[in-house]
Amino acid sequence: MSMLAAATSTPIHVPRVEWVAILPELILVGAALVLLTASGLRRARLPRGVHMIATIAAAGGALGAAWYLWAQVSDGKARDAVAGAVVVDGFSVFFMILVSCAVVLGALLADDYLRREDLDGPEFYALMMLSASGAMFMAAANDLIVLFLGLELLSISLYVMAGLHLRRSESQEAAMKYFLLGAFSSAFFLYGIALVYGATGSTALPAIADFLRTNVLVSNGLLVGGLGFLLVGLGFKVAAVPFHMWTPDVYQGAPTPVTGFMAAAAKAAGFAGLLRVLFSTFITYRLDWQPVVWALAVATLVLGSVVALVQTDVKRMLAYSSIAHAGYVLVGVEVATSRGTAGALFYLLAYTFMVLGSFGVVTVVGRRGDAAHDLDTYRGLASRRPALALAFTIFLLAQAGVPPSTGFLAKFYVIGAAVEARAYALAIIAMVAAVVAAFFYLRVIVVMYMTASEEAESPRLRVPVGVTVALAATLGFTLVFGIVPGTVFDFARHATVLRF
Amino acid sequence: MVLPVAAAVVIAVVPRSRPEIVRALALLAAVLEVALSGVLLHRFRTGIAGFQLVSQHPWIKDFGISWKVGVDGISLFLVVLTAVLFAVAMAASTVEHDLKAFMCWMLVLEAGCVGVFLSLDLFLFFIFWEVVLVPMYFLIGGWGYERRVYAALKFFLYTMLGSALMLVGILALVFLEARGGRPITFDLVSLANNQHLAGATAKWLFLAFSASFAVKVPLFPLHTWLPDAHTEAPTAGSVILAGVLLKLGTYGFLRFGLYLFPKAAVDLAPVLLTLGVIGIVYGALVAAVQRDLKRLVAYSSVAHLGFIVLGTFALTTQGLQGGLLQMINHGISTGALFLLVGMIYERRHTRQISELRGLQRSAPVLAGVFMVVMLSSIGLPGLNGFVGEFLVLLGTFVTRRWWAVVAVTGVIFAAVYLLWAYQRVFHGTPDEANASVPDMTWRERAVMLPLVVLIVFLGVYPKPVLDRMAPSVNALLTHIERHTSYQQPDVAAGR
Numbered sequence: 001m002s003m004l005a006a007a008t009s010t011p012i013h014v015p016r017v018e019w020v021a022i023l024p025e026l027i028l029v030g031a032a033l034v035l036l037t038a039s040g041l042r043r044a045r046l047p048r049g050v051h052m053i054a055t056i057a058a059a060g061g062a063l064g065a066a067w068y069l070w071a072q073v074s075d076g077k078a079r080d081a082v083a084g085a086v087v088v089d090g091f092s093v094f095f096m097i098l099v100s101c102a103v104v105l106g107a108l109l110a111d112d113y114l115r116r117e118d119l120d121g122p123e124f125y126a127l128m129m130l131s132a133s134g135a136m137f138m139a140a141a142n143d144l145i146v147l148f149l150g151l152e153l154l155s156i157s158l159y160v161m162a163g164l165h166l167r168r169s170e171s172q173e174a175a176m177k178y179f180l181l182g183a184f185s186s187a188f189f190l191y192g193i194a195l196v197y198g199a200t201g202s203t204a205l206p207a208i209a210d211f212l213r214t215n216v217l218v219s220n221g222l223l224v225g226g227l228g229f230l231l232v233g234l235g236f237k238v239a240a241v242p243f244h245m246w247t248p249d250v251y252q253g254a255p256t257p258v259t260g261f262m263a264a265a266a267k268a269a270g271f272a273g274l275l276r277v278l279f280s281t282f283i284t285y286r287l288d289w290q291p292v293v294w295a296l297a298v299a300t301l302v303l304g305s306v307v308a309l310v311q312t313d314v315k316r317m318l319a320y321s322s323i324a325h326a327g328y329v330l331v332g333v334e335v336a337t338s339r340g341t342a343g344a345l346f347y348l349l350a351y352t353f354m355v356l357g358s359f360g361v362v363t364v365v366g367r368r369g370d371a372a373h374d375l376d377t378y379r380g381l382a383s384r385r386p387a388l389a390l391a392f393t394i395f396l397l398a399q400a401g402v403p404p405s406t407g408f409l410a411k412f413y414v415i416g417a418a419v420e421a422r423a424y425a426l427a428i429i430a431m432v433a434a435v436v437a438a439f440f441y442l443r444v445i446v447v448m449y450m451t452a453s454e455e456a457e458s459p460r461l462r463v464p465v466g467v468t469v470a471l472a473a474t475l476g477f478t479l480v481f482g483i484v485p486g487t488v489f490d491f492a493r494h495a496t497v498l499r500f
Numbered sequence: 501m502v503l504p505v506a507a508a509v510v511i512a513v514v515p516r517s518r519p520e521i522v523r524a525l526a527l528l529a530a531v532l533e534v535a536l537s538g539v540l541l542h543r544f545r546t547g548i549a550g551f552q553l554v555s556q557h558p559w560i561k562d563f564g565i566s567w568k569v570g571v572d573g574i575s576l577f578l579v580v581l582t583a584v585l586f587a588v589a590m591a592a593s594t595v596e597h598d599l600k601a602f603m604c605w606m607l608v609l610e611a612g613c614v615g616v617f618l619s620l621d622l623f624l625f626f627i628f629w630e631v632v633l634v635p636m637y638f639l640i641g642g643w644g645y646e647r648r649v650y651a652a653l654k655f656f657l658y659t660m661l662g663s664a665l666m667l668v669g670i671l672a673l674v675f676l677e678a679r680g681g682r683p684i685t686f687d688l689v690s691l692a693n694n695q696h697l698a699g700a701t702a703k704w705l706f707l708a709f710s711a712s713f714a715v716k717v718p719l720f721p722l723h724t725w726l727p728d729a730h731t732e733a734p735t736a737g738s739v740i741l742a743g744v745l746l747k748l749g750t751y752g753f754l755r756f757g758l759y760l761f762p763k764a765a766v767d768l769a770p771v772l773l774t775l776g777v778i779g780i781v782y783g784a785l786v787a788a789v790q791r792d793l794k795r796l797v798a799y800s801s802v803a804h805l806g807f808i809v810l811g812t813f814a815l816t817t818q819g820l821q822g823g824l825l826q827m828i829n830h831g832i833s834t835g836a837l838f839l840l841v842g843m844i845y846e847r848r849h850t851r852q853i854s855e856l857r858g859l860q861r862s863a864p865v866l867a868g869v870f871m872v873v874m875l876s877s878i879g880l881p882g883l884n885g886f887v888g889e890f891l892v893l894l895g896t897f898v899t900r901r902w903w904a905v906v907a908v909t910g911v912i913f914a915a916v917y918l919l920w921a922y923q924r925v926f927h928g929t930p931d932e933a934n935a936s937v938p939d940m941t942w943r944e945r946a947v948m949l950p951l952v953v954l955i956v957f958l959g960v961y962p963k964p965v966l967d968r969m970a971p972s973v974n975a976l977l978t979h980i981e982r983h984t985s986y987q988q989p990d991v992a993a994g995r
Contacts, residue, residue: 428665435660
């Protein structure tokens with residue numbers, strides 16, 4: 001009796017939950033659950049396009065919520081929420097907006113694809129929204145455990161999405177490979193968290209940062225080892241060399257819209273985590289991690305660009321090119337200045353639109369069965385579908401860094417940051433890699449424009465409405481902000497105000 | 501400059517089934533651009549050294565980048581040249597397929613070239629510099645001859661490698677100049693007047709810029725893309741490539757190399773002079789043994805561009821003026837030569853010198869025009885080439901005697917290979933295939949007329965051009981003298 005009285009007299013401490021701070025994530029998770037439940041309850045198939053519209057509406061809602069948060073934090077104010085588990089600052093809101101855009105574009109690309117491949121159903125959309133909310137949690141994480149949760153939510157959804165194409169063995173293989181390697185990298189990441197906790201006594205990022213600022217560790221093997229394992233886990237997600245082995249196979253095997261979404265969102269989320277850990281938490285250990293990131297960046301740039309040269313499959317080539325792009329973002333990470341971070345963020349945003357546009361074209365050219373990705377199928381595309389070929393050309397040139405495009409400005413920004421930080425060698429290596437990369441982008445253009453079409457009798461490619469809208473949006477972003485980048489530059493710069 | 505882009509957009513929406521409308525619109529745009537450059541010429545005030553008609557709007561505030569354009573005596577005539585050559589090339593082009601795309605790319609290319617000459621902001625300059633690449637790539641690759649894809653790719657990658665180094669150079673310059681609380685700026689004039697760099701740094705940056713310019717010029721070891729690109733490009737493409745694009749490189753040396761890094765330029769001048777002289781002699785020798793007429797003209801470009809580099813790095817008023825004038829001359833005469841070679845190719849479907857003979861009989865007007873243009877290219881007194889070459893050699897002789905002496909041999913070689921080629925192609929008795937070659941049509945005559953008029957005019961009376969160049973050239977030299985210990989010798993006093 002007395003025990004019961006004691007229990008009631010000391011109330012359980014319940015943290016205050018600021019729902020608004022995680023509203024974008026909540027909207028996406030909620031929509032995913034509703035979508036699954038609703039289509040599970042109904043016998044009859046829902047009318048076509050409903051899933052897509054619901055997803056876009058949810059992503060739009062998330063975008064709106066993120067916009068509302070942006071208004072609160074854009075002046076550099078940041079605040080903890082949900083008992084310090086997440087943080088709302090320009091950085092996290094930036095990624096919320098980026099990921100929401102990726103969801104909208106991914107849904108547009110997927111709509112017709114799923115019907116074409118006879119895979120219609122809510123699963124893809126629900127999983128995409130779940131993984132998007134995982135990505136947002138990673139960006140907003142204020143604690144290593146939350147970061148891990150976000151990472152898992154993102155990854156597990158993506159494993160399933162990669163294997164979504166039931167009738168293609170490549171898709172199954174991709175899912176398996178991604179899952180096995182991903183599980184390994186998650187284990188590494190978790191082990192890293194444990195080591196860091198052992199060294200600093202906390203998993204909360206601000207607490208770790210405070211600890212490192214105020215204490216000098218006599219032997220820091222535990223801490224550096226833990227940081228290394230964290231790097232491995234996140235490096236896997238962003239496809240940095242030497243943790244890139246899964247990328248070509250998974251990008252090639254996964255359904256094309258999934259590949260596009262994965263390239264945009266998973267990479268962005270991985271870099272969000274990387275920047276959060278390295279730049280805001282372990283900034284005092286800069287001299288320890290900078291050489292490592294330098295080496296990663298160089299290896300990623302060189303290997304990504306060079307190996308892409310010999311690919312004959314367009315999806316595989318884009319996979320290697322995405323590895324090379326990770327190298328450029330790593331350049332921005334390596335310099336560890338706020339300009340470098342802003343450059344990395346701008347790069348990720350620009351890349352999201354370029355890569356989703358590119359995979360949009362690939363989705364269309366892939367035809368029914370999603371197998372026609374050989375370079376030869378692009379033969380003479382310019383004479384069959386001039387607009388499509390022109391769009392692809394613009395995306396490829398933008399990825400190669402030819403102005404006026406956001407792709408050029410993104411390179412300009414990160415290289416500028418590297419030069420400002422006197423990392424000349426890195427800047428030159430990055431630019432030379434860009435020239436190598438230009439070669440394989442041009443190869444596709446050559447095939448599209450300068451070789452005659454062999455299969456003139458093949459049925460005309462159909463460009464569905466959703467893809468058209470997505471292509472128009474991505475093209476518009478790439479070109480318009482490639483010419484007047486002021487707003488997006490400001491956006492990225494404000495987003496670098498991280499909470500320490 | 502905005503005009504060609506707008507025109508390209510307009511043409512892009514014209515249906516492709518109406519090629520005659522496309523052609524008319526494109527020509528109209530090109531002619532309008534010539535008229536605009538005429539207005540520019542008219543409003544330009546002779547005797548002012550600095551930049552005129554400047555228009556400036558802030559663009560990206562974070563980096564101190566602005567849309568800043570203007571002309572001075574150095575860029576003025578290059579803009580006019582660009583406008584004229586594009587109009588001529590478009591009028592002369594006989595494209596068999598995809599006329600619409602062809603004209604669009606030409607107009608975009610024109611916008612890029614004019615933009616390079618006009619921009620006074622390093623960022624803007626770099627954008628245009630890169631923009632030029634894409635349309636040229638498509639022009640060569642889409643409408644060229646047999647090995648066009650290879651040539652286009654080679655051109656693109658060479659140039660892009662140079663640009664990559666230049667971009668790092670530009671950024672390094674900007675951020676190094678912005679140390680110590682100075683604002684970040686990409687503005688050309690303020691950067692040139694700052695000169696806070698240490699000597700060694702400036703030298704490295706100069707080399708980074710030079711890499712890009714040297715590819716474009718092209719200077720001796722980097723020239724191998726040129727013969728391929730020129731030979732495989734369609735006629736209009738070759739005209740623009742030789743007439744305008746190569747000038748981007750020499751203009752870059754003049755405007756950015758000398759102006760931004762005077763000290764490094766003076767120190768490294770012997771290296772560049774040597775490369776220029778090697779280009780002159782090597783280009784001439786290789787041109788002499790070509791069997792392909794177009795390739796011969798292409799190699800003659802290497803030699804001519806060597807003269808321009810020589811004049812630029814002689815660092816005397818005469819040398820610079822001569823180099824600048826030679827840029828114009830080379831644009832006109834080599835452009836005209838490529839047009840003529842294109843006409844011959846259309847008639848005979850071969851460019852092999854051995855298969856051409858006695859064209860003088862069957863096509864006398866063509867032969868006559870070819871003769872005039874060729875003599876201008878050789879540098880015959882009374883035609884434009886002579887004035888430029890003479891000034892270059894004079895300017896070089898007073899500072900770098902031995903380089904000038906070697907370079908003079910290039911003049912002789914030029915006479916050898918061009919006259920020899922003329923003799924083989926036009927003299928002799930035509931065989932069956934060559935006897936029935938038709939002479940120039942009226943359209944072709946109309947196309948060649950402005951170029952021939954310019955050749956004679958600049959040869960006889962170059963004063964209006966030189967007068968407008970002089971203040972800017974002198975200002976550039978004063979700028980160099982102010983920032984280095986270098987003093988230009990007094991030519992009039994015989995040093």
